[in-house]
Amino acid sequence: MTQPLRVALLGCGVVGSEVARQLLGRPEEFAARTGASLELSGIAVRSLDRERPGIPAGLLTTDARALVADADIVVEVMGGIEPARSLILSALESGASVVTANKALLAQHGTELIKAAHDAGVRLEYEAAVAGAIPIVRPLDDSLAGDRVTRILGIVNGTTNFILDKMDAEGSAFDEVLAEAQELGYAEADPTADVDGHDAAAKAAILSSLAFHTPVQLDDVHVEGIRDVSPQSVELAREQGYVIKLLAICERVAADDAAGMEPGVSARVYPALIPRGHALAAVRGAYNAVFVQAEQAGSLMFYGQGAGGAPTSSAILGDIVSVARRRVLGGRGKYSPATGRLRIVPLDEIPTQYHVTLDVADKSGVLSRVTEVFAARGVSIESVRQTVSEQEAAEGRATLVISTHRSVESALAGTVGDLKDLDVVNDIRATLRIEGAA
Numbered sequence: 001m002t003q004p005l006r007v008a009l010l011g012c013g014v015v016g017s018e019v020a021r022q023l024l025g026r027p028e029e030f031a032a033r034t035g036a037s038l039e040l041s042g043i044a045v046r047s048l049d050r051e052r053p054g055i056p057a058g059l060l061t062t063d064a065r066a067l068v069a070d071a072d073i074v075v076e077v078m079g080g081i082e083p084a085r086s087l088i089l090s091a092l093e094s095g096a097s098v099v100t101a102n103k104a105l106l107a108q109h110g111t112e113l114i115k116a117a118h119d120a121g122v123r124l125e126y127e128a129a130v131a132g133a134i135p136i137v138r139p140l141d142d143s144l145a146g147d148r149v150t151r152i153l154g155i156v157n158g159t160t161n162f163i164l165d166k167m168d169a170e171g172s173a174f175d176e177v178l179a180e181a182q183e184l185g186y187a188e189a190d191p192t193a194d195v196d197g198h199d200a201a202a203k204a205a206i207l208s209s210l211a212f213h214t215p216v217q218l219d220d221v222h223v224e225g226i227r228d229v230s231p232q233s234v235e236l237a238r239e240q241g242y243v244i245k246l247l248a249i250c251e252r253v254a255a256d257d258a259a260g261m262e263p264g265v266s267a268r269v270y271p272a273l274i275p276r277g278h279a280l281a282a283v284r285g286a287y288n289a290v291f292v293q294a295e296q297a298g299s300l301m302f303y304g305q306g307a308g309g310a311p312t313s314s315a316i317l318g319d320i321v322s323v324a325r326r327r328v329l330g331g332r333g334k335y336s337p338a339t340g341r342l343r344i345v346p347l348d349e350i351p352t353q354y355h356v357t358l359d360v361a362d363k364s365g366v367l368s369r370v371t372e373v374f375a376a377r378g379v380s381i382e383s384v385r386q387t388v389s390e391q392e393a394a395e396g397r398a399t400l401v402i403s404t405h406r407s408v409e410s411a412l413a414g415t416v417g418d419l420k421d422l423d424v425v426n427d428i429r430a431t432l433r434i435e436g437a438a
């Protein structure tokens with residue numbers, strides 16, 4: 001057995017406290033798996049004024065810098081950009097390997113951090129940063145490195161899946177369910193990152209960079225959150241055989257000379273309607289699922305717990321074992337720079353499929369006025385459904401639900417803009433994209 005490896009933990013919240021308890025509770029197992037004993041040298045916290053169950057107070061310190069300076073492995077689970085970024089850089093520069101769960105940081109500074117790890121000849125691992133316990137970073141980085149990934153479609157945010165699932169299954173109110181997701185440790189410190197789609201967007205940026213070997217940053221990802229998903233939209237989706245899920249979509253866009261399309265990458269996050277029979281519709285609670293399509297492998301599906309202290313700690317502990325093994329064996333380890341320079345394709349150029357719910361005047365000629373608007377933009381309609389409730393009948397109104405065929409996003413968004421100006425349209429109740437339809 002070689003020298004003990006000193007592991008410094010930065011942060012002792014939902015994830016950090018679980019990582020600490022596991023490292024302290026199963027030392028023989030970690031030693032057996034790595035060939036070195038892993039010694040938790042300290043845990044950086046913001047303040048020392050409260051007890052943490054199962055964690056000796058003597059390990060806690062408010063001096064993160066001193067802890068980092070004296071570590072072989074640094075585990076960053078404090079979140080946020082600073083001081084996490086500086087601490088990770090100084091750990092790497094001093095020759096420590098780093099394990100982090102910080103997707104927000106990686107999506108903004110991943111290129112810099114990966115290069116710093118390479119320059120220092122150490123490792124930077126981040127399996128926990130995407131889809132919690134699900135092994136997806138390493139499969140993309142290693143197992144699929146010889147293939148060509150074409151598309152990733154995923155539910156990668158546990159909090160919003162938990163919220164949408166409860167709204168769908170129990171008709172719960174949004175705020176109530178968010179509070180529950182926070183109590184269960186799924187939500188980010190600032191849950192707007194979950195609700196507004198930024199957490200999923202950070203994960204989409206990381207997945208795209210890994211899958212397409214080209215740098216994709218948070219700002220490159222089109223993002224829409226779930227704030228506008230009303231109980232009525234959830235109900236309407238259910239009636240029509242759909243369920244609403246927040247999806248992260250990462251696509252390699254092929255060149256299309258006829259359409260003047262240059263090759264590139266599209267990364268986007270939005271709530272979408274999924275047919276109830278689709279495998280993603282069955283992803284319940286805080287679970288995540290990631291579908292990967294690759295040219296040689298075909299379709300692969302990864303499924304598991306995407307959030308919470310224990311599941312996330314599983315991915316972090318796996319990374320700790322991996323970097324500890326590398327330290328025991330010696331050598332530089334892998335380096336997977338994103339060397340490609342594919343352009344980021346704006347959402348406007350991407351073909352999508354719309355599902356629009358309109359409140360219209362219930363009188364003759366309305367349907368043709370509405371469908372003319374779609375035709376004028378070259379958007380073909382797949383189905384139209386009209387319903388009139390008793391109240392609507394009394395008020396001379398009707399509901400029109402229109403599904404389109406796939407069309408370029410700019411034409412679809414333009415159509416919805418034109419519908420707003422149409423005198424027979426009282427209101428556009430909901431506009432959602434459909435994904436995963438046959």
Ligand SMILES: NC(=O)C1=CN([C@@H]2O[C@H](COP(=O)(O)OP(=O)(O)OC[C@H]3O[C@@H](n4cnc5c(N)ncnc54)[C@H](O)[C@@H]3O)[C@@H](O)[C@H]2O)C=CC1
Pocket residue numbers: 010011012013014015016044045046064076077078079080083101102103104128129132185186187188189306307308309312
């Ligand atoms: N909770 C989850 O399900 C998952 C979380 N993550 C990521 O893991 C990281 C940690 O998440 P959680 O444990 O849920 O957050 P948390 O908010 O429960 O814990 C973070 C802890 O770090 C401490 N901290 C923050 N800044 C600090 C500083 N400068 N010095 C010392 N301590 C500091 C906070 O006081 C807090 O106790 C985040 O990057 C998050 O995005 C990743 C996957 C899943």
Ligand SMILES: N[C@@H](CC=O)C(=O)O
Pocket residue numbers: 129131132156157158159160186187188194199306307308
């Ligand atoms: N807040 C995140 C935690 C895991 O990444 C989520 O809800 O998925």
Ligand code: NA
Pocket residue numbers: 127128129130131132133134135136137315
């Ligand atoms: Na993961």
